[in-house]
Amino acid sequence: MSGCAAAQGGPASLPERHNPEGVARVLAVGSGKGGVGKSTVTALSAVALARRGLKVGIFDADLTGPSIPKLLGVTERPTGYGEGILPPVTSTLKISVLSMNLLLEDPSRPVIWRGPLIAQAIRQFWGETVWGSLDLLLVDLPPGTSDAPLTVFQTARLDGFLAVTTPQGLAGEVMEKSLHLARELDTPLAGVVENQSYALCPCCGKTFEPFGAGNLQSIQDRWGMGVGIRLPLDPDLAALGDRGKLEEYRNDQVLTPLEEGLRAIFPVM
Amino acid sequence: MSGCAAAQGGPASLPERHNPEGVARVLAVGSGKGGVGKSTVTALSAVALARRGLKVGIFDADLTGPSIPKLLGVTERPTGYGEGILPPVTSTLKISVLSMNLLLEDPSRPVIWRGPLIAQAIRQFWGETVWGSLDLLLVDLPPGTSDAPLTVFQTARLDGFLAVTTPQGLAGEVMEKSLHLARELDTPLAGVVENQSYALCPCCGKTFEPFGAGNLQSIQDRWGMGVGIRLPLDPDLAALGDRGKLEEYRNDQVLTPLEEGLRAIFPVM
Numbered sequence: 001m002s003g004c005a006a007a008q009g010g011p012a013s014l015p016e017r018h019n020p021e022g023v024a025r026v027l028a029v030g031s032g033k034g035g036v037g038k039s040t041v042t043a044l045s046a047v048a049l050a051r052r053g054l055k056v057g058i059f060d061a062d063l064t065g066p067s068i069p070k071l072l073g074v075t076e077r078p079t080g081y082g083e084g085i086l087p088p089v090t091s092t093l094k095i096s097v098l099s100m101n102l103l104l105e106d107p108s109r110p111v112i113w114r115g116p117l118i119a120q121a122i123r124q125f126w127g128e129t130v131w132g133s134l135d136l137l138l139v140d141l142p143p144g145t146s147d148a149p150l151t152v153f154q155t156a157r158l159d160g161f162l163a164v165t166t167p168q169g170l171a172g173e174v175m176e177k178s179l180h181l182a183r184e185l186d187t188p189l190a191g192v193v194e195n196q197s198y199a200l201c202p203c204c205g206k207t208f209e210p211f212g213a214g215n216l217q218s219i220q221d222r223w224g225m226g227v228g229i230r231l232p233l234d235p236d237l238a239a240l241g242d243r244g245k246l247e248e249y250r251n252d253q254v255l256t257p258l259e260e261g262l263r264a265i266f267p268v269m
Numbered sequence: 270m271s272g273c274a275a276a277q278g279g280p281a282s283l284p285e286r287h288n289p290e291g292v293a294r295v296l297a298v299g300s301g302k303g304g305v306g307k308s309t310v311t312a313l314s315a316v317a318l319a320r321r322g323l324k325v326g327i328f329d330a331d332l333t334g335p336s337i338p339k340l341l342g343v344t345e346r347p348t349g350y351g352e353g354i355l356p357p358v359t360s361t362l363k364i365s366v367l368s369m370n371l372l373l374e375d376p377s378r379p380v381i382w383r384g385p386l387i388a389q390a391i392r393q394f395w396g397e398t399v400w401g402s403l404d405l406l407l408v409d410l411p412p413g414t415s416d417a418p419l420t421v422f423q424t425a426r427l428d429g430f431l432a433v434t435t436p437q438g439l440a441g442e443v444m445e446k447s448l449h450l451a452r453e454l455d456t457p458l459a460g461v462v463e464n465q466s467y468a469l470c471p472c473c474g475k476t477f478e479p480f481g482a483g484n485l486q487s488i489q490d491r492w493g494m495g496v497g498i499r500l501p502l503d504p505d506l507a508a509l510g511d512r513g514k515l516e517e518y519r520n521d522q523v524l525t526p527l528e529e530g531l532r533a534i535f536p537v538m
Contacts (some may be wrong), residue, residue: 030277032379033304034334035305035412036303036304058331064413064446067443070438070439082427108445109449111415113452114384114416115387115416116383116384118384142410143411143413146381146382146384147383147415147416150383171304174336180378184381191527201471202477203473211507229303238479238480239439239481244438
C-alpha cells in the first residue's frame, strides 16, 4: 500500500498558492506528532519577535484542538471589516490571532467536522482574513498529515516550515513524516525545534534530560537544516499558558535561542 | 458558527455499529489533544493485562501518526487469512497489533490522505481484521475530533472511552472536547488518565509536579467518571518505548494503578 497519494486533488490541480495582502512572510509551525509543544513554540515565537517591535500574526489552523487563544488569553471574537475577517489582537504585544475557537459559541464544545469541511474552513479563513501589514504570519498546524496540514501546504505560499519535536525517538519519527510532506509540497524546510530538550532539577538547579538525549543534530544533518533550536522544559510555561499569560513570559533561556533561530531563518525581518 | 455538525452523514444514516467476532469488549483510548501519552497508556494497558494472562489486541486508529508498532517493537506485516487480515503479535506477551504503519512499504513516509480515505481505511480494517478470541481490544485514537476518531465512534460498538490528559489546563480543555464527542455518540465515559501527573527528582527522589497540580478530580466530578488514574512521568518509559521494548516495562507505580483502573471499568474480565 502506498503511503503517499496527495489524494483527491494533488497540487497540480489546485489554484495558485497565495498569501494575504500585506503579509511579508509566512512560517508554518508543525510537528506531525501532537503535544510536542507546537502551539507553545508558535506563541513564544510571536512573543519574542513582537517584543522586538515586529508585527506578528498567528493563524491557528488546528480547528479541532485549538490552543493559541488560550495560551495568549485572547477571547474576543473576530469582527467583520468590509468584506474580510478582522482578527483580534493580544492585550500587550498586539499579536493578531485568528482561531476557530474564537468563532465558536461555546469554546468547550468540539468541532465535529469531517475533512472536506475542515479544508473549506481553512481556505476561507486564509482567503478572507484581513491581517494588515505583518512582518511575519505564523501558522500553527495541527498534528497529522491529513486534511488540515495538507490544505495549508496547498493553499498558502509558505516561506518556510519549522518542525517541532521532543527528544523522544518516536516523536522525531512522526515529525519526520511532516518533513516529507513539506518537501513533497515544495515548502522550504526552515529548521527544527527540539522542545523539552532538558529540564532543571528542582533541588540543585542542575540540567537533566527527562526524555533522553535526543538526536537534533542528526535530524538537521539528514534534512539539511541549518537551524536547530533546543528549548528546555520550563514549568513556568505550562503555568503561564494555562492562565493565558504567555505574553508575560520573559525567560531568555527560551526566548533568545528562539529569536536567534527565527532571525537565522529570515535574516531580513 | 455551530461547533457540532457530525457533518456529512450523522449517526442516524449509518449502518449498525459492530465489533469483530470473538472480541469480548472494546475500549477506545483518546485525548483530543496529541502528545499526552495516549499511545503509551494504550500500550501499557495491554502490557499490564496481557501479563495477567488476558488476551489483548490493539487497533491503532492513528493512521497519519501511528506509534503503537514502534512502542511494542512490532515490525511484521499483517497477513491475509481466508478473507480477513491477521494482525501480527508482540514477541513476549503476544499482544495482537494492527496499525497502518505495518502496511506501509516505507514506515518513515507520511500517509498523505484526506478524510474520506482515512475513514474508508478505518472501516475496512475494522470490518476485515480477524482478531480471534480477545478479552479486550484497545483502540488507540488519533488527536482531534475529525474523521478518524469520528469514524471509530460511528463504526465500532465501543464499551467505553478512556480519556488521557496531562495536568496542564490546556490539555484538559482539549481532552474535554473528546468527552463531548464520545457522549454525543452514545459511548460510555469509562474514566480518565492524568499522565505525567508527577515526576521524581533525579537528585533526592522526592515527588514534584513539572506540569502543575492538575484537576483530575474536578474533571471526574464534572463528567461523572468514577475511574481516575494518575501516572508519573517516568524517563524509563520514553527510553524503553524508543527501543520498542515497552513489553519489558515493570514499574508497578505505573502498571498497578493502570490495571486497577481497567478492572474497575470492566470488573469481569
